[in-house]
Amino acid sequence: MYGLADCNNFYVSCERLFNPSLNGKPVIVLSNNDGCVISRSQEAKRLGIRMGEPLFKIKDLIKRENVKVFSSNFALYGDISSRVMNTLAMAVPSTEVYSIDEAFLNLEGIEAEEVKKLVKELAFRVKKNTGIPVSIGVSNSKTLAKIATKLCKIYPKLNNSCVMYRQKEIDKVLKKFPIEDVWGIGRRYSQMLNRNGVTTASDFVSLSPVWVKSKMKITGLKTWKELNSEPCFSIEENVPDKQQICTSRSFAKDLYNHEEVIMAVAEFTTTCARKLRAQNGVVSRILLFAYTNPFKEGFYRDYQSAVIPLENPTDNTLNLVSIACGGISKILKKGYGYKKAGVIFTEISRKQERTASLFYEGDLTKEANLMKSLDDVNLKYGRDTLVTASQGVDKIKSNRNNLSPRYTTSWEDIIKVIV
DNA sequence: TCTGGGGTCCTAGGACCC
DNA sequence: TCTGGGGTCCTAGGACCC
Numbered sequence: 234m235y236g237l238a239d240c241n242n243f244y245v246s247c248e249r250l251f252n253p254s255l256n257g258k259p260v261i262v263l264s265n266n267d268g269c270v271i272s273r274s275q276e277a278k279r280l281g282i283r284m285g286e287p288l289f290k291i292k293d294l295i296k297r298e299n300v301k302v303f304s305s306n307f308a309l310y311g312d313i314s315s316r317v318m319n320t321l322a323m324a325v326p327s328t329e330v331y332s333i334d335e336a337f338l339n340l341e342g343i344e345a346e347e348v349k350k351l352v353k354e355l356a357f358r359v360k361k362n363t364g365i366p367v368s369i370g371v372s373n374s375k376t377l378a379k380i381a382t383k384l385c386k387i388y389p390k391l392n393n394s395c396v397m398y399r400q401k402e403i404d405k406v407l408k409k410f411p412i413e414d415v416w417g418i419g420r421r422y423s424q425m426l427n428r429n430g431v432t433t434a435s436d437f438v439s440l441s442p443v444w445v446k447s448k449m450k451i452t453g454l455k456t457w458k459e460l461n462s463e464p465c466f467s468i469e470e471n472v473p474d475k476q477q478i479c480t481s482r483s484f485a486k487d488l489y490n491h492e493e494v495i496m497a498v499a500e501f502t503t504t505c506a507r508k509l510r511a512q513n514g515v516v517s518r519i520l521l522f523a524y525t526n527p528f529k530e531g532f533y534r535d536y537q538s539a540v541i542p543l544e545n546p547t548d549n550t551l552n553l554v555s556i557a558c559g560g561i562s563k564i565l566k567k568g569y570g571y572k573k574a575g576v577i578f579t580e581i582s583r584k585q586e587r588t589a590s591l592f593y594e595g596d597l598t599k600e601a602n603l604m605k606s607l608d609d610v611n612l613k614y615g616r617d618t619l620v621t622a623s624q625g626v627d628k629i630k631s632n633r634n635n636l637s638p639r640y641t642t643s644w645e646d647i648i649k650v651i652v
Numbered sequence: 653t654c655t656g657g658g659g660t661c662c663t664a665g666g667a668c669c670c
Numbered sequence: 671t672c673t674g675g676g677g678t679c680c681t682a683g684g685a686c687c688c
Contacts, residue, residue, distance in 0.1 A: 263656090264655090264656035264657075265656050265657065266654090266655090266656075267654085268654075268655055268656055269655055269656065271656070271657095285655085285656085286655090287654070287655040288654065288655080289653075289654040289655075290654090290655085292654090305656085450662065450663075451661090451662070451663095452661070452662065475658095475659075476659090476660080477658090477659075477660090478658090478659095479657080479658055479659075480657090480658085481656095481657065481658085482656090482657080483655085483656070483657090486653090526655090527655090528654090528655055573656095575657090632654090
């Protein structure tokens with residue numbers, strides 16, 4: 234059987250952990266730049282605040298209902314996440330960390346009745362150990378486990394755990410389960426299925442596999458099989474290396490001064506390079522992009538991108554930053570104010586398997602030592618202790634007007650709270 | 653004034669090879 | 671008058687996820 238543990242309203246729950254006065258009140262957490270809503274408490278959901286809603290559209294509601302608002306604090310959430318994941322990992326044969334707030338549980342070799350007891354107790358233990366409420370669903374495939382988890386959130390009676398494995402139970406659930414809520418069925422496929430008279434998971438399951446494959450390709454067919462208790466996705470314990478690494482950001486305002494965009498790109502590249510080294514990778518292709526605000530009416534719009542193939546696969550921040558800055562400065566157009574830019578490393582390979590160019594003139598050993606020192610210093614003294622000159626000393630400001638302290642990772646902030 | 657960020661997989665079609 | 675067959679690789683775009 235396949236289990237899925239999913240933290241309830243994760244980012245909001247993290248904020249509440251250190252600020253219990255938020256319990257019982259509507260709370261939301263915002264995306265980068267305080268742009269839109271990415272996590273909501275039950276109370277906020279009840280007020281009709283939707284996922285992804287832009288903040289400016291609900292300003293009045295927030296004031297009227299006294300909704301508590303937080304900027305996203307990923308340093309905090311990441312730290313809490315690993316505590317939750319550790320608690321889960323200790324309780325079952327193995328786990329697959331699927332996202333910051335979800336993990337699949339391998340329950341191989343455990344009897345059904347035993348599983349029921351185990352997950353009930355585990356949901357309780359996670360809450361007790363970490364303070365984060367978590368829902369655990371169990372069924373015959375990952376897709377069905379997803380549904381079981383959703384049931385926990387709909388029916389408080391279940392006490393945050395739900396095991397369904399008998400065909401009769403599953404049939405009953407699928408009859409009521411909206412097709413658009415099934416894992417793997419997004420907006421487009423839901424619309425297409427609705428047009429064909431399919432509104433519930435049960436309707437979908439009774440379609441012919443040939444039809445499903447012809448309309449929704451192999452991925453759709455896998456979802457169909459999974460709902461029919463035929464697992465197509467296994468639990469992956471070892472997270473594979475990333476195939477692409479991306480860092481991008483919207484700016485608080487349109488940047489007409491292109492020096493500022495270039496500085497931001499230098500910073501994004503530095504971040505990508507750090508992530509790249511963390512998985513012992515080297516990159517041989519960089520994609521850069523920058524665009525103007527697509528929501529702004531009546532202004533000239535611009536979307537620029539450039540692909541830069543590298544002769545020598547590398548993980549060297551200095552080389553990468555200089556290449557990226559050179560590239561981006563070529564594509565920015567005079568007179569345009571850029572709202573967002575980003576850097577994507579594609580074509581990533583393992584450093585050990587790198588084939589060095591015959592003509593490369595640098596000293597790879599020296600470079601590797603330099604990068605190790607850079608990472609060591611920044612790990613010990615904070616991320617921006619050593620930076621490249623092109624990043625500039627002053628960061629481009631983003632809006633983070635409602636940030637909570639870094640309760641778990643910064644002594645400075647912890648002391649502030651204590652004082 | 654104000655609209656997130658970071659990923660994956662699959663497919664079709666074009667370029668190119670012998 | 672007549673112009674093959676069988677591949678691979680690459681890329682863009684569409685779908686999805688949290």
